[in-house]
Amino acid sequence: MNLNQRPIALLNLVGGQLCLDFVNTVGGRKYLLSADQTSDYVIIDEKLTDCYDLLAWSQLTKSLPEDQIQTLLLESQHGNKSIIKQAIDLREAIYRICKQIISKKEPNPLDISVLNQTLSIAYSHAKLVFEEGEFFWQWDRNSLDKILWLIADSAAELLTTVDLTRLRECGGNDCCWLFEDTSKNKMRQWCDMQTCGNLAKVRRFRSKLNKNPK
Ligand SMILES: [Zn+2]
Structure with a gap:
C-alpha cells in the first residue's frame, strides 16, 4: 500500500507542533450557528478515515521512524476501527481545549479528561533507558x-x-486549523497564505467592488 498517495499525506504542516498538525487533519470545521463559535460544529472533509490514514500522517510528520511504520502497516492489514474513533475523540478534545485557551475561556473538564486518559496510558508505557552514556525516554x-x-x-x-x-x-x-504563531509581530492570521490568506484577499476585493461598482 502506498501511504503517500492518501489525501492526508498531502496536508500542509502549518501547526508548528505535532498535536496542532493533528488537529489540522480535517478540511475544516463548520459551526452550526455561524455567528456563535461556541455552538456545535461539524467536521468538513474528514481526512482520518482508517488506520492507514493514521500511518500516512505519521509518515508525513515523521513522528514514527519508517521501519516502525512499515511493521505497523503489515500488522494493520485487517484494519482497526476503534483506534480511529479514539484518535478523532482525542483530536477534537485537543482542538476544543486550544480553542478555549485562544478565546481566553476555561477548557471543558470533559475534554481535559479525554486528553488525560490517553496521557495516563501513554506514560504507563514510557520507560527510561540508558544507552551510549545517556538517559532518554522510550x-x-x-x-x-x-x-x-x-x-x-x-x-x-x-x-x-x-x-x-x-x-x-x-x-x-x-477552516478552524490551529497553529503556533512564531512570527516576530505575533500577527499571523492564516493557516496558509496560499489558501485561506488568498481567499480572504479575494473576498475583501469582491466586497470592495460591490461597494464601489465601476
Ligand atoms: Zn485556514
Whole structure:
C-alpha cells in the first residue's frame, strides 16, 4: 500500500507542533450557528478515515521512524476501527481545549479528561533507558496507539511549556486549523497564505467592488 498517495499525506504542516498538525487533519470545521463559535460544529472533509490514514500522517510528520511504520502497516492489514474513533475523540478534545485557551475561556473538564486518559496510558508505557552514556525516554512497544501517545504528549508539552498567547485559530471561513504563531509581530492570521490568506484577499476585493461598482 502506498501511504503517500492518501489525501492526508498531502496536508500542509502549518501547526508548528505535532498535536496542532493533528488537529489540522480535517478540511475544516463548520459551526452550526455561524455567528456563535461556541455552538456545535461539524467536521468538513474528514481526512482520518482508517488506520492507514493514521500511518500516512505519521509518515508525513515523521513522528514514527519508517521501519516502525512499515511493521505497523503489515500488522494493520485487517484494519482497526476503534483506534480511529479514539484518535478523532482525542483530536477534537485537543482542538476544543486550544480553542478555549485562544478565546481566553476555561477548557471543558470533559475534554481535559479525554486528553488525560490517553496521557495516563501513554506514560504507563514510557520507560527510561540508558544507552551510549545517556538517559532518554522510550515507549515500551510499537503499536498504532503509540501514535496517539505521541500526540497526547505533544499536547501536554504545548499546554505546559509553550507561550499560549501564540496559539491561533486560522481566520479563514470554516477552516478552524490551529497553529503556533512564531512570527516576530505575533500577527499571523492564516493557516496558509496560499489558501485561506488568498481567499480572504479575494473576498475583501469582491466586497470592495460591490461597494464601489465601476
Ligand atoms: Zn485556514
